[in-house]
Amino acid sequence: MAARLQMLKTKAAELSRLVAKKGCEHYKETLEKNKKYVVDPPTVEKCQELSKQLFYTRMASLPGRYDAFWKELDGVKNVWKNRHELKVEDAGIAALFGIELYAWFCVGEIMGRGFTLTGYYP
Incomplete structure (x- = not known):
């Protein structure tokens, strides 16, 4: 039983090293690919500004979504009528x-x- 436990601990440590190595590579690769989306300098104020921009952009899209919803509902009513x-x-x-x-x-x-x-x- 102790031997199996030791083997399990060894495999877990090996897996942990592999994940740490590959995880860092994946992180760096992803950041490099998406560099155009990174705001420089990454400050709290800039993050808050971007958050507000996203929120108000989503709010600005609501009238279009509202109209699309009613058009879709009218289509369903038409199908039900016929x-x-x-x-x-x-x-x-x-x-x-x-x-x-x-x-x-x-x-x-x-x-x-x-x-x-x-x-x-x-």
Whole structure:
């Protein structure tokens, strides 16, 4: 048992060295590739300014998203109004999408409960 523990510790140390070496290389490589996105000098004030720019840029995009949402909703209403002309393939795709969406919500709920089906935590 002690020999297995020692072997495990040796392998863990070897893996740790490998991850440290490759992790640093990957970090440097990623920074080099994305150098154009790095703001110089990287100060707290600059980060706060960029954060505000992102926030207000996202807020400025809301009217366009709002309009796109209503256009999409109008399209759905139009399809529902003309549902008697709907092809079987389209109805099947819509049904599969609905089933998939429902399944993702169920899986998310199960995961949120700690992978239990009843919600009971022993």
